[in-house]
Amino acid sequence: MELCDKSILELRQMLDQKEISSSELTKYYLDRINKIDGQINSYITVCEEEALKTAENADNRIAKGEASALTGIPISIKDNMCTEGIRTTCGSKMLGNFVPPYNATAVSKLLAEDAVILGKVSMDEFAMGGSTQTSYYKKTTNPYDKARVPGGSSGGSAASVAAKLSAASLGSDTGGSIRQPAAFCGITGMKPTYGAVSRFGLVAFASSFDQIGPLAHSAKDCAGILNVISGHDVNDGTSERQKIDFSSKLGKDIKGLKLALPKEFFGDGIDESVKSAVLKAAAEYEKMGAKIVEVSMPSLKYAIAAYYLIASAEASSNLARYDGIKFGYCTPDAKTYDERITRTRKEGFGEEVKRRILLGTYALSSGYYDAYYKKALYVQQKIKAEYKGIFDTCDAIITPTAPTTAYKIGEIEGDPVKMYLADICTVTVNIAGLPALSTTCGYDNAGMPIGMSVVGKAFDDATVLQVADAFETSFKRINPKL
Template identity: 45%
Template sequence: MNYLNKDLNSLHQMLVNKEISAVDLVKGTLSNIKDTDQEIEAFNNLNDRALEDAKAVDARGIDANNILDGIPLALKDNIVTKELPTTASSNMLKNFTSIYDATVAKKLSDLGSINVGKTNMDEFAMGSSTENSAFKTTHNPWDYSKVPGGSSGGSAAAVASGEVPVALGSDTGGSIRQPASFTGIVGMKPTYGRVSRWGLIAMASSFDQIGPLTKNVFDNALVLNAISGHDDHDSTSSEKEVPDFTEHIQDGVKGMKIGIPKEYVNKLAPDVSEAIQNAAETFKKLGAQVDWVSMPNSKYGVTAYNALQTAEASSNLERFDGIRYGYRASDAKTLDELYIKSRSEGFGDEVKRRIMLGTLSLSYDNVDKYYKQAAKIRTLIINDFKKVFADHDLILSPTSRVTAFTIGVEDQDPIEMYMNDILTIPANMAGVPAMSQIAGFSNSLPIGMQLMGKPFDESTIYKAGYAFEQNTDFHKQTPKMGGK
C-alpha cells in the first residue's frame, strides 16, 4: 500500500465502507515501507505494536465522523513516544524510550490514528539536509542522489514517497517547510503557541513548533485541526480557540491582498524565480491582489537567528549529562569526566558547533553584542511583518532559493548550510504561521512556494494554498519511484 494517490478523505471512506480494515492498511503500509525504505531510508525505527493498535481500532469499529481513525502516520524522531524509542537521530539517545507520549502523539493516537514509525532527521533538528543524522542519510524520492532537505527530512521523504499519508515534523528555522519544498509536498509551521511542544525534544524553545507534512493542503488542515490547542504541559501554548481549518478552505482568494517581499526574490535559481512569478499570476487570475512589499530587516534574519538559536540550544542541551538517561561514557572516573566524556562522545560535530557558538553568544563578554543585539533585531523583523500585515493578508515567497541539492555537497560548510534557511527563518523569528507547497519543477525536482500569514491565521494560508492547488497540477505529479 502506498499513498501517492490517496488523500485522507478517500482512505477514510474506504475504512468506513469496510473496503479495507485498519489492520489491512497498517499491514500494507509496513510492507510497502520495508520495500521502499531500503532506498529512501526515511525511518529510524518502525513500530512493532502498530498492528496491535490497528486491531484495537478494528475491534471497536471505525468512527465515521473521525477522519483520522485508523490512519497510519509517522512522527519525527524528536517527538517522544512510549511505544518505541525516540533518538533525535543522535547517539546520545540511541537507546532512549520515553515514559510518556508527547501531547501531539497522544492526541493523534486518541483519535485512532496509528503511529507506524519514527523518521530520520538532522541530529537534534540541527541541519537542513538530514545528512547530520548519526544513523543514516535519507534520500529524496524524486532523485536518490539528492537530499530531502531537513531537519524533518525523514518525515518529508516518507510522505513524498507515499510511505505514509501524514507525518509530523518540527520547525525551528524552516525544518518543516524546506524539506516539504525539496520533496514537493505540503508542510505547515503553525503559529508559535498553536501546537503544544510537550514531548518535543527542545532545540530552541522560543522558535520550535510542531506541524504536519502531507501530500495536499486539505489533508494538512485536517491534521492541524487534530493537533492544535492549549496544553497545560506547555505554558507557551495559546488558549486561543482553534477554528476548523477546513471550514473556509474552499472560499477562494478573491479580494485577498498578497505581498511579495522584494528582498525575498534576490539570488534565486532562475526556475525558482519563474515559478514564483507564475504563482503570483495564478493568484491574480483567481482574483487576489498581488503587489511588492518591503521587509528590509529580513536580511539580518539568518545571523540574528544563529546568535539566538544556538544560545537557546546550548541551554536546552545541558540536560544531556549521561546520568539519568542517554549515552554514558564507559571509562569516566569522576563525575566531571563523566559529563565531559559522555557529551563529547554522544554528540555529533554540528551539535557541538552550535553548543559552542551558543555558549559564546551568551558569555559575559558577548551577551550584549550577540544575544541581546540579535533579540533587538528580532523586534525589527517582527515590525516588518506588522507593517506588511497592516494592509495585506498573506506574504508570498519561495521557500528556498534553490531546489534539492546533491548529497555530500554542502555538509562541509556550516555557513553555506545555515544560509539555506534565509527565507524560512523570518517566520520563526516573528512566530507567524508559514506553509510550503509545490509550485513547479526544475529539472524534475520540486520547487516550493511559501505563504506566510498573520499570527493564528493559518486558515487564510490554507484557503490560498487550496485555491492554488485546485488551479495547478504540480501536486498531482508523483516521483519516479512511485511507478515501481
C-alpha cells in the same frame, strides 16, 4: 490511482465505507516501507506491532461508527517527538537508548483518535540541519533523486510522505525544518502559529521557535491533522488558549485577498528556476482574483545572524542536560564527574550540534551577550514590526521556501555558513512566530520540486491554508519514481 496516492480525506471515506480496513491499510504501508524504504532510508524505527494493534482498535472504532478524522490513518512521526515505550533518538547517538515514559501531547492526540503510528522517521541530529545528513542513524535521501538530500531537519518525514511510505507525518520546524524538506520533496508542510500545538514531549532545540506541524500531500490534509493536534495543553505553559479552526476557510474564494511579495525574497542568491516558478504561481493567484502587492522587508539581511544566535543560544542551554547521568548515552569508564560529562558530550554529539552549542554558549557569555544575543533580540523585534506592517494591509505573503531545489548529497553540507544562508527564506517566520506553509509550485530542469511558501498573520492559519489550497486545486504534482 494507487491506494498510496490517496489523500487522508479519501482514505477516511474508504475506511468509513469499509472498502478497506485500517489493518489492511496499515499492512499495505508496512509492506511498502519494507520494500521501498531501503532506497531512501526514512525510518529509524518501524513500529509494526504497535501499528497493527492500533489499526485493530481503529477498526473496532470504525465498526462502531465512532471514527474521528484520523482514526486508522497511517502516519509517521519525526524521531524528536516522545513516544511512550518507543525509542526516541532525536537522530543522535546521545539518545540512542532513550525510551520515554510518556508521549508528546501531539502524539497522544493522534493516538486518542487511534491514528496509526507506523514508526519514527529520521531527522538531522537534534533537528539542527537542512539535509538530514547529520542524522546518526539514517541519512535519508530524496525520493525524486536518491543522490540528493531530502531537506531537513524533518527530512525523514518529508521523504516518507513523498515516497508514500506514510499518509502524512508530524515534523517540527525551528527555522524551516518542516517547510524546506516539504519543498525539496514536493509535498505540503505547515508550521502553524507558535503556541498552536503543544511542545510537550518535543525534544527541545530552540524553545521559542520550535513548533510541531504536519507534512502531507495537501493543504487540506495538513488542516485536518492540525485540527487534531492543536489546542491548549496544561503541560505546556507557552501553548495558546486560543483554539484555531484550521479548515474554516478551505475552498473559500480567494478573490480580493491581498498577497504580498517581499522583494528581498526574490533577489540575488535565489535560483532563477525557483524565482520564476513562484512568480508564475503569483500570476495564477492574480488570475483567481487575488491582488499581488510588492512589499519590502529590509531586516531580512540580518535574519540569518539573528536566528542562529537566538536558536543556538537556547540550544546551548537545552542540550546541557545531556550529561550521561540520568538517561541517554554515557561514556564508559569515566573516573570523575568532569571526565564523564566531557567525554559523554564529546562522544555523544555530532559536529553540527557541537558547533551550535559552542556558538550559543559564546553568544550568551558575559562580555559578548550585548553584542550578539541582545542585538539578535533587537533584530527579532524589527522583523516582527516589519511583518506587522505588511499584514496591516495584506492578507498573506508569498515567498520561495528555499533559494534552491534539493542539492546533491555532499554539495554544501561541509560548509556551515552556506548551509545557514540556505535558511534565509524560512527563518523570519519562526523569529516572528507566524504560521507558514510550503506547497509545491513547479519543478526545475532536473525534475526536482520547487516550494512556495504562504505566510499569514499569527492565528490566521486558516487563511494560509485557504491560499495554499486554492493553488493546489489547480496544480498537478508529479510523483517520484521509486
